Amino acid sequence: MIAAVIPAVPGLLGLLVCAALWEAVPRLGLVDPDFLPPFTTTLNALRGELADAAFWTALGDTLTGWALGLALATAGGILAGLVIATVPHLRELTASTVEFLRPIPSVALIPLAILLYGTELRSVLLLVVYAAFWQVLVQVLYGVQDVDPVADDTARAFGLGPWARVRHVVWPTALPYVMTGVRLAAAVALILAITVELVIGAPGLGHRINVAQSSQAVPDMYALILVAGCLGVLINTGARFVERRALSWHQSVRAEGPA
């Protein structure tokens, strides 16, 4: 229990220093408090937000877009990755296509999203899935490549079919990579969900930030940005937790810290 708390101390200390700096800079007049309100003012605005039902609706909308998008991207990435990596020659055939599509910034597809779906959830999903899919796919490809050829040959020699080989040889090897991919995708999905809301006005936290911004409600805007940051931390912590649980049998996790 104590061992679990200790590593968090330096992190908390960093946060406190950050909050103190945030409080001091506007108070000392280094920047105008009208444009960067002190930390405590922002916290007050945050209290106001938390008491507003519309805030929770917005938070729910963002999380819905994030979760659905992440689920779709993960399922699609794993499926496509396994197929590409296990079917002979498919990997060489798709390599240049993947390398062509992967670096296209998801936000560049915003005009396409508006054209297809307006400002609905589907617009958010399109961009979230596009961005998160590659994270998972590429990790799955790496993971499958890491399969021990001796193990694979042994499995073949024992007469295991393709499905059984995926189940018993490929999947356990690839899983740590998949989990890394999902963790990266979880963060990317959140960033994209909030960006799309901010830019095209789909309902959610990003949209609320935009309304606060255009309303000159500066403390509210920073309060909402703070919420977005906390959400990112929570999601990353959650993803790490899931990763550790899913890989509890794996040496990379077993070696980590006292059991």
Place this chain on the structure above:
Amino acid sequence: MRCTRRTLTAVTATMLLAATAACGSGSDSPKSESTGDAGTTKLKIGIIPIVDVAPLYLGQKKGFYKEQGLSLSMTMAQGGAAIVPGVVSGQFQFGFSNSTSLMVAQSKGVPVKVVVNGVGSTGKQNADFGAVVVNKDSTIKSAKDLEGKKVAVNTLKNINDTTVRESVRKDGGDPSKVKFVELAFDQMPAALDKGQIDAAQVVEPATATVKAQGGRVIASNFVDTARKLTVAMYFSSSQYVDQHPDVVKKFKAATQKSLTYANGHPDEVRDIISTYTKIPQSTLDKVTLPAWPAQWNRPSLDTLAKLGEQDGLFEKTPDLDALLP
């Protein structure tokens, strides 16, 4: 091998395009006009969450749209750039956009048609919702002094720089000497305060924010351009106007009623603004409300078209008779 790979890339790209095209055609068929239980037509309106669109919210609250069998759902987009494609692709039935942007779209052959007036300048010098503002200790006294200065507008090559140029011209200055930079309205007060820009063309609530900081209005660019300039209008796609003339007629009638009502009830306007924006009450009390005439001002639009042409905004002269019904 190399050849196959290239072919495959091409095939994949084609498939992707086909897939997106299929999604596109599938999505617009069911929702262009959904009829609710009581025979009400649900409309999606693409708007910007600002003071200007308050009459729509007010009209909805007062039941003016319900009287016509309409129910509005406001879809807030970041800017006009998202609204025009949204309307043309059928995602929104109507949209809100500034007059110059609509002329630019029309001149590019984008099938848009104006339906009803949106918002207009108050026509009063120093008492308009849009203004050119400077910092409290700025040496700039009038529009002519903007020569050689850095002036922020929210979008370059649009209504705001065109009208600011007109202010400079009318004050005896040379508008070609003004350096325009692009900045979002909400960032302008801070940029002015830090001296990153010399002046800014702002609209409410940024106008009130700058004034509260001690800033000064040095020109009312909309007023300088035309008496009671029509700044923005509600529009639809030509296709929708042709296919649903009855809905267009009803939307127009209800919106005109809402505009007129908003003009006569500024207190109710301020109340409704606080429901869809987060403008702090102290700022909201000081905001200069725009004018909401029921009908656009055609001569002012002709002037705007002429100025836009002078500034090279259009590929070819916009056909106002085709844009306005």
